[in-house]
Each structure stands twice: as C-alpha cells, then as structure tokens.
Amino acid sequence: MEYTLYILLLPLLSFLILALTGMKWTHRAAGLFATGLLAVAALLSWTAVADYLALAPDATGVRPELLPFCFEWLPFGHGLGINLGLLIDAPSVLMLGVISTVSLMVHIYSLGYMKGERGFQRYYAFLGLFSFAMMGLVVAPGVFQMYLFWELVGVSSYLLIGFYYTRPAAIAASKKAFIVTRFADLGFLIGILIYGYYLGTFDFRPDPAALAAGGMMLPWALGLMFVGGAGKSAMLPLHIWLPDAMEGPTPVSALIHAATMVVAGVYQVARLFPLFVTYAPEVLHAIAWVGALTALYAAIVACVQTDIKRVLAFSTISQIGFMMVALGVCTSTDPHTGGLGYMASLFHLTTHALFKALLFLGAGSVIHAVHSNEMSAMGRLAGRMPLTHITFLIACLAIAGIPPFSGFFSKDEILTACFRYSPTIGWTMTGIAALTAFYMFRLYCRIFWGKASQETEHAHESPAVMTLPLLILAALTCVMGWVPFGTFISADGTPYEIHLDMQVALTSIAFAVVAIALALTFYLNGHSTVPTRIEKACPKLHQAAYRRFYFDEMWQFVTHRIIFGCLSTPIAWFDRHVIDRFMDFMAWSANAAGEELQPLQNGRVQTYMILFLGGIVALTIILLLAAEGMF
C-alpha cells in the first residue's frame, strides 16, 4: 500500500504549484488542474479502502495495521522522537475515503460556485493545502504528527474563512476561528508533552511497560488533548468560532466546517480510544456530558436562527455533539457490550460528512441563486430549483433520522449505545434528535416552500457542474446506511453485525415524525401564526436563543474586561517602561562599546601582533591561576 503516500502528495503538489505560479494560470486551467489532481488522489483513496478491506483478517477477525511509510524525523534522545509516516488501519483508511470524496465534490462544485471570483487560483491552492493537511492528520502514526497537521488544517481553515479578505466580517471571523482554536490547542500541546514525557513515545500505541509506569498521568494528558479536540470540534464553550466561520465561501464551509476538519476532535478521541477507555474512563464520560450539553444547546439555538448557513453551522455543532456522546458512553472495547459507541460514532461521522456536505452545497446552490443567506429572501424555490430541492430534502430526511436514509442507521446506533450506558442520556439524545428533525424541516420549508420573496423571482437552477456533486452525494446518502459498517470498524477490530434495536428505532422514528409534522404545519404554507405566537409568549427565551445564549458576549467580557483590562494593562505598562527601557539601554551600550572598540583595529600589523602575544600571555596566566585554584 505504498501508493497511499501519493494520496497526500498530490494535493500538496496542487497547492505548491498553484501557490507559486497560480497567477499565471487562467481560472479554468487552475481549477481543472487542481480538480484533476484531487480526482487522482480520490481514486487512490478508494483503491486504498478496497485494498485494505481485501486484506485477510486474522483468526479473531482483526485486520492488521500497516505502516507503509515511516521515518524518525526529529529524535530528542532517550528513545523519544517524532515519527512522520502513514498509519493505515480501518479508521484512517475510512477517513481518507471520506475526506477525498467530499474534497473532490467540493473541488468540482467550486468550479461553478466560485466562477469569476477574484483569487480563484488562490482558492484552489488553499483547498489543496487543506486536503493535504487533513489527510496527513488522519494517517498520523503518532500524536505529534497529528498535532503538526492539526495546526496546518487550522491555518488553511483560517486562510479560507478569510478568503474574501476585503470584507471586515470575514477577517474578524478568520481571526476568531484561528485564535479560539489555537487557544484550545495549547491544551493539546501540553497534553502531548505530558504524554511523551511519561510514556516515552508519541505513538498511539505505547509500550505496555511504559503504560504501567506512566499510566497514572494519562488522564491528565488525555483530558488536555481533548481540550484541543473540543476547540477544533466546536464543543461548548469553545464553539463560538464555528458559526462565524460561515463567512467563508460556502463550499469551504461544506468541506472544512461541516464534513472534515470539525470532526478532527472526534477522530482524535477515537484514535486514542483504547487509552481513554482503559486508563481514563472518567474523562471519557465527561466527554459524553460535554457532547450532550453541546448537542442540546446547538439544537435549541438552531431553531431560531434566520441565516441558513448559521442554522447548518449549529446543526453541525449539535451533530458533532452526538458523535462525542457516542464515544463518551463507551465502557469497554468490546462492541457487543460497552464498545458499541465507538463504531456508532465513526459511522455517524461518515454519514454526517456526506449528508452535511450535501446540505451545505445545497445551501450554496440556493445562495448562488438568490444572493443572500437570509431565510426571508427565500421561499417557494422547490419548483425553480428541482434538483437542489430534491437532494436537499434527501439530506434533511437523513439528518432527521428517517429510514432508509443513512442518518437513521448511524443515529440509531448512537441512541442504542446511549441507552445502554444510561437512560438519561438516551432520552436526552432522543429529544435532541427530535429537535434536529424540527429545525431542519423549518429550514427546508422556509427555503423551498412558504412565502415567496422578491429575490426568488429570478432564481433558477444552478449549472450542472454544481448539481452533479449534489446528485452524487445524495445517492451516497441513500445507500450509505446499508453498508455493514460494523464488520469493518469496531472498537477492538473484531467484526460486529449491526442489528437494529427495534424499541429504540421505533421511538426515535416516532419522535422525528412528530417533529417533522410540527415543522410542516408551522412553516409549509407560510401562513401559520403559531411560531410568532410562541415567540411573543416567551420573548426573553427567544431572544436569548437567537443571541446564542450570550456565549460570545461572555467571552468578550472575559477577554476584554478581565484579561485585557485587569491583567494586560499593568503588564503592558511594565513592558513599556521597565523591559523596553532596559532593552534600549542594552542596545545603547552595545552600540557604544562597538564605537569604543574601533581604535583597536588601526590597520597596523605590529599592533595586531602585540594583541596576539598579549592574548596568549593573558590566557596562559588565566589557565595557570585556575589550575592553582585561584578562581
């Protein structure tokens, strides 16, 4: 499987070439070039998936982990070193497939969506950089490589959110995203350092002896690493950057802020899952509660947002919460008992990546048609944009958990895992699933049905280059649920037969159907007064939810009032008046000493020789005195 290296190198090549020479290319050539390279990478990824699944499992059904390429990049001594390489196992090969598929769809889609934009080549260069970084992250054989690429995806996300760099909102959003995630990554880095220090390795599978010796620090290391994961995956209270990140181009939101980068935190926990479940179960369960809380919060906020991309952003946060919960409720690595959540989480990650990318690309198609993100500018688009409409509906049904679409199957596994752990979490998550169905169909109705607006009159279906990815993703969303996912991936590698828990499945379907019915009655024809009446009945709650429960204001207060105001101002004074003055003095004295030394260099060899001889004598005296113990 040595060719897997090229899956990484092709997007990197696309980035390098377009970044260095992009301005000399025409838009069309640059776009096709990048798309072509990524298509090859995607083909290789799918081959890798097929090849890996074709590997013969051992007696217990576990497939081997492959290391087709690995070298020690930076040795620190004492056996500790940073390895760079490719680790090919079930989760990483799965992620390669998902990332390259979504990335290819976004590449194709952008050919139409970004047509004529200024900086088109730059856009494709950044997409290449992101694809490279994200794939490097998932194939990392050790936690340090994961961190390197983790930062690299952060940078490319920053660059792409700020793609429209003439818009102040985009710049603010890109900075916010970078600073918030970077702040969280500090935890990740400290966690990594603790991990390396106590276990003597940065690899994901440490030595059992080292684990026995350093295992007691592992909960701290893993907990701190999760802080980084929570930042990237927009968990409460570090979620504030994701809704703003919607300032970037919509295809970017689909790729980075829905399907791939934001699930990096989930993937991180999944990667370290054996360690979590054995050495830090309490941290794992804390993750479950964080995930549940985030899912609930984001679902409530999503119900009242009016910007369609914001709704989708909160829906993403909520769905990532589901994945985190699924991981958090695990109690063992055996998929038949306590380890079901691992499989469910990665299953949901996969299906969610596809249908959420579809939703975003659909939303992009709508925005492309009406030139606005606001729901008030939409309505009655079903007839004008039939392909977008039907694919969007499929994605909505999937995320709402209606069979036979993919979301139903993965969400059902998550709910089953939750009920096994605790009925409280199980019922909470079922409730959130119902909320999901409600706000998604609110969104669906307000875009495609309801009242028409002025902007919708001139709307028309997007070009084929944009609808083709929608159709492909919709097809995948229809069939993905029927894949026997558990036979490929499970917590301990042994195959697991997915079987629906009828009780859970029927309950969640019933909840979802009721929620959809509610949404349809409220919003389908656009004449219902119920929503406004509810709004009037509890204005405070509505306002709070609309303002995202004031999390941004809270952070603003913490950073500006407390950190900047109370801590930074005195430090800045000290810096300016004490440190800077001291530095000025140092610079002045160095300068003055430089002046004073000049006469020594008078150009006469005899002076030089005296200096030479004097130096020797002085040095000899110093040595002799030191030997006598005079110093």
Place this chain on the structure above:
Amino acid sequence: MNIATLLHMQPEVMLACFIIILLFADLTIRQPNHRILQLITIGLLLVHLATNLTLSEETLFGGMYHSSPMSSAVKSILTIGTLLVVLQAGPWIRLSDNNHKAGEFYILVFTTLLGMFFMTSAGHFLMFYVGLEMASIPMACLIAFDKYRAGSAEAGMKFILSAMFSSALMLFGISLLYGTVGTLYFSDMPEHIVGSPLQMGALVFFFAGLGFKLSLVPFHAWTPDTYQGAPTTVGGYLSVVSKGAAAFALVNILLRVFGPMAENWELLLSVVIVLTITVGNLMALHQQNMKRFMAYSSISQAGYILLAILAGATGTAALTYYILAYMAANLAVFCVINEIEQHTGGHVDRDDYRALYTTNPRLTLVLTLALFSLAGIPPFAGFFSKFFVFAAAAREGHWIVTFLALINTVISLYYYLLVVRAMYIDPSDNPAPTFRTGRLGQLTLVVCLIAIVALGLVSPIYETLCQAAMLTFGAN
C-alpha cells in the same frame, strides 16, 4: 608498505593528481582558457566528491596519517565548499587582469585544499604543521591575487606576516609539548599529558596558532583587513573552507591529544568564545563595507563553531552540521557580494545596497534568506545548526557560555537585518542597476538556497553526521 596502503589516503592522492592535471591543462590549452579551466576544475571536484567516502578507520605511515569516518565527512564538506567557491569565481576571474592566470587560481585553491586535508587527517604534529603551512602559504598568494590592486597586495602582506607570526608561536608550543612528552605522535601523547604548567603553556601557544586560522579574538585582528582587501571569492573561501578545516583539526587534537587536560582547555575555550562572539558582534555593528562586515560576522560565527568544540565529543556532529549550514549561507552572501561588486564596478558598501529590491528582487531574496540563516531565524538551516550547538553545549553543562552566546545572537540579528533593511526599506536615488547573474553563479545560489532551506528540514543529514561522529569519537 605497498601501493595498496596508499589507496587509504585516496582523497589526498587524488587531489595531488588533480593539481598535476590542472597544470598540464593550463599549459596546453590556448589562452584565454579561464572558462574551460573552470569547467575542468568543477568536473574534477565532482569526481572527487563522488569517490571520497570511506567509512573505515585507517592509520598509515606508522601513525603519521589517520583517516576516520568523520574526517572523510569533513573532507566531503570542504570539497563541497570549494566547489561552491569555484562555481562563483567566474565573474571575477574573467576580468582582464586575471583571466590569463586562471590556472594559477585553481591550482592554488587545490593546493590549499590539499593542505587542509592533511591537517584534518594528521596523526603527528609535524604532519599537521606541514598541512597547516601548505594551507596558508598558497592562501597568501590567493589573497594577493589582484596584485595590481593595492588593497589586495596589502591584505596578502598582512596575512602572510600574521600567519608566520602565529606559526612561529605555534611551533614554540609544539616544542614545549615535545619537551614534556618526548613524542609528536597524537596517539602516544595522552598518557603523558598531566596538565603541568609547561603543558598548559604549550596548549595555549598551540591553540593560538589555530585560533589565528579560525580568527578567534584576540588572534583575529588580521581578519577584517584581509577580507576587505582580498578578492571577494577568496574571502568566501577563507571564511568557510579554511575555517572548517581549522575547526575540525582543533577538535581532533583537543580530543585526541589534550583529552586529559579537558578541564584546562574548556576554560580556555570558554573565555575565548565569549570574547570572540562579543567582540565580533560589537565590531560588526558599525561596519559600512560589506566585506569587512562579513569579516566580523565570520569572527562571531567562529565563536559559535568553538562553542560546538567546547562540547567535546558530544558536539562533533553539531560542529560539522554548523559548518555545513554556515557554509551554505556564507557562500551565498559572498556570491551575491561578488556579483554586485563585479556588475557595479566595485561597489561593496552597504549604502550601495539600498533599494536593491527594486532592481534585483531575486538576488535580494537570496541574500535576505542567507542572512536570516546566518542570524539563526527558523526554519532555515542556521537556526537548527545554532540549536544543535547550544543543545550540545548545554548538555555538557556549559550554561554560562551558552547563555552569553544566546544573548549575542540578538545583537547579530540586528546587524544582519540592517542589510536587509537597506535592501528593502531604505530609499535610494540610484540603486544598483539591474543585471543578470551568470549561469554558474545562479547555480551556486540555487544550491546554497536549497541547502539553507533543506538542511534544517531533512533530518537524515544530521543523523548521518551523528553516526559518523559516533564511529569516530564513540559519542553521540
């Protein structure tokens, strides 16, 4: 003793043959032959580079000659440095004053290189001394190569006088040593080295001799005058290749001969390092002439090289790596200085570099990156080389010296950036005109640039050096 044993000193034998080949080529090829001779030299050096790699430990002539994996690596590095110097010599050697004696230039370069090879592979003080002289006397000819230019002649004169003076003192040190131990073979010495006052004197006098070559303070005073007067190409050769050879010879002898006196020479080195880096930096602050400026820069860089030597066996890999990184950056700088000097009719002041960015953006970029590397800004090679040196010195417990060296990097950053500022920010009424660098010059710059970027990021290079150091000195 048979002909096969001679093969163990194949680098030196080959080089001697090359000198004869060049002599014949110079005599037989019709004038002006500077172009073809340059190509022949480059070809010979490439052949040398390709064939020079032995990983075995050999001793010849009863211990007079000693080759090791490390010395082999060092010879390769010196050859690469010489190659880069020869590549960039074109625009200068083409001048009408010089083009008829191009053959001499290359032969002299090869002779000094041969001397350096013997220096690094010596197993006996006489052998070492012969190598040293072989490297410095032709060097004086090289420095005075532009003999119709007063500056060049003066520089050559100053160099040869200082070299003779330091050689004499060094010989005095060696004779003191002989007086106390009764042998001049490196391998027999350590058992007699006890650290008596006489031996301490011997150590300092011997050290001064190599300190002259490395231009360490207070044996550095010849450096600025010589660099300023010497042809720029020779300045580049003097600053990296000659220094690299001296540094390796020094570490070799300190470890092999003065091993039992480690405590003494560590103190000696510590004092000299602090002096060298500080004085070099302080003097560099006020230089206007780029060549003189680079002379002081090379003095302070020599301090960092010495810091790696201070770390002893632990630092040898860091030392070699440092020299490699320093070579790439410094030769790039000298190449750019040379190009500008030749294309603008001898302008070498920093003020002449003002607004160079507007006329020669690519050359400016190369010079900027090279200066960044010299200053030790990540991710360029200079950062990693400094990092490894500091790490090695700190691991050996030389905290104070390391700390002072660290502070000095800040000063050096200032004056390197002065040049960058002149090129990018300072306005100028008549910036240097736009010109095209010759093909070989471009090649030099590209090679240097790749080295500056890649050396730090491609880790196997450092690991290879670590292994060579381990094989030679049994440490990592």
